[in-house]
Amino acid sequence: MTIATLDRTQIATPADIRAALLARDEIALIDVREEHEFAQGHPLFAAQIPLRRIDEEARWRIPRLATPIVVYDNGEGLAHKAAVRLQGLGYTDVRELDGGLTGWREAGYELFEDVNSYSKAFGELVEHRRHTPSLAAEEVQALIREKADIAILDARRYDEYNTMSIPTGTSVPGAELALRARTIAPDPDTTIIVNCAGRTRSIIGTQSLVNAGLPNKVYALRNGTIGWTLAGQELETGQVRVAPEIDRDGIEEARVHARDVAYRAGVKRIDWAALDHLKADVARTLYLYDVRQPREYEGGHLPGFRNAQGGQLVQETDHNAPVRGARIVVADDIGARADMTASWLAQLGWEVYVLDADWSAFSLETGPDGAPTPRTREGRYKRPYEGTDNQAAKMQAYLDWEYGLVDQLARDGTHGFFVI
Structure with a gap:
C-alpha cells in the first residue's frame, strides 16, 4: 500500500x-x-x-x-x-x-449502514443466488394454529431467544443447526422453519440445512421476529426450550454431511503440526476460534483458542476478525460445527482452516477466553431488531435496507464473496 x-x-x-x-x-x-x-x-x-x-x-x-x-x-x-x-x-x-x-x-x-454489514450483505447474496426458501409470518402463524407437523428453530444466541421468540420455537444457535436438526426433527415429513431477529441468520441457517442435505422441507421465517411483529403477531418471552442431546450416530451423520459442505467450499483441514506452521508465520495474522457454545468452551478448550459461537462468528465476523485478509482456524470437539462455520467463512472470502485433532491428546484449558470486558451502552447503536419496543417504521426501514444490499455489493465491487 x-x-x-x-x-x-x-x-x-x-x-x-x-x-x-x-x-x-x-x-x-x-x-x-x-x-x-x-x-x-x-x-x-x-x-x-x-x-x-x-x-x-x-x-x-x-x-x-x-x-x-x-x-x-x-x-x-x-x-x-x-x-x-x-x-x-x-x-x-x-x-x-x-x-x-x-x-x-x-x-x-x-x-454501508448498520453493523455487521458485510455479513448481512452476504446473507442477502446467498438468498439471491440460492433462492433460499422462506415463509411469511402469517403462513407460519397459520401452521402453528393448525398444529401442523413443524419444528421452529431459533438460530440466534440463547439470550436473544430467551428475551423474545416465535411461539413453540426452540433455541438452536447458528452452527448447532447442522448438528442437531436431525435429532429435533427425525421424521423427514416434519417441516423445519429457521428464524432469527431479522434476515441473515435465518437465511444462513436455512441454507446450512439445505446444503447439508437434510431430507426435510426447510424454510426461513421471512424477516424473522421483525416480520412477525410487523404482521401484528405476538411473541413469547422467557422461553427456555433447547435442543436435546444428540447420540453418537447422529453426531457421525452430522459430521459427514458438514464435512462435505466444507469440502465444496474449499475449506482446508489441518492437524496440530500444520497449525504450528501457521503460528510461526509472523507475517500473517492468525485467529483461532472454538465455535461451540460458551458453556462447552468454558468446560474445556484447546490452548490458544478463543470462543465465538459458530453462527455469531459468521454474523459478526467484522468484530471477531477485524483484520481483513487474515487467516482463521476454527475448531470444535465434534467437528460438524467447525466445518459448517468454516464453509461460510470461506464463502465470505476468508482463508479458513478446520483443525482436525484428537482433543484427548491435549491438556485442555478451562474458563472464559479473557476477551475484553463488554462495552457499556455508551455510544451504542440500538438495533431495530432487538428487544420488544421497536418502532414499526424503523423495523420496516431496516428490512428495506437489507433488501438493497445485493445491489450495493455490486456497486462496491470489493467483496470477493462466492456462494456454493
Missing part, C-alpha cells in the same frame, strides 16, 4: 485501501467513532473500535503488531489521537485515512 506523508502523519488514500482489499492483502480499517455514528455509514470492510476503547480492545482484536492499520473518523478529530494511541501500544504500521469518511465518499466509494 502506498504511504504518503502530510504534516509528519502517515496517510493512506481511499484508492490504497481499495487496492489492498482487491489484492486480499491484510488490512485493518478501523472506525474510531462510537458505534451509533459508525452505523450511519462506513466502508464495507471497516471494523469499529471507539477511541475510548482502543487500550482495552486493540491488542485482542488486532493481535499482530505489524498489521497495516488505517484509522478514520468523520472530521471529529479522533483519528489522529487513535493513531498515536495505537503506536503507543506497539503497532508499527498505523496510518490515517486521507480525508476521513468524507474522502472515502468523495472518491466515489460506497458507504
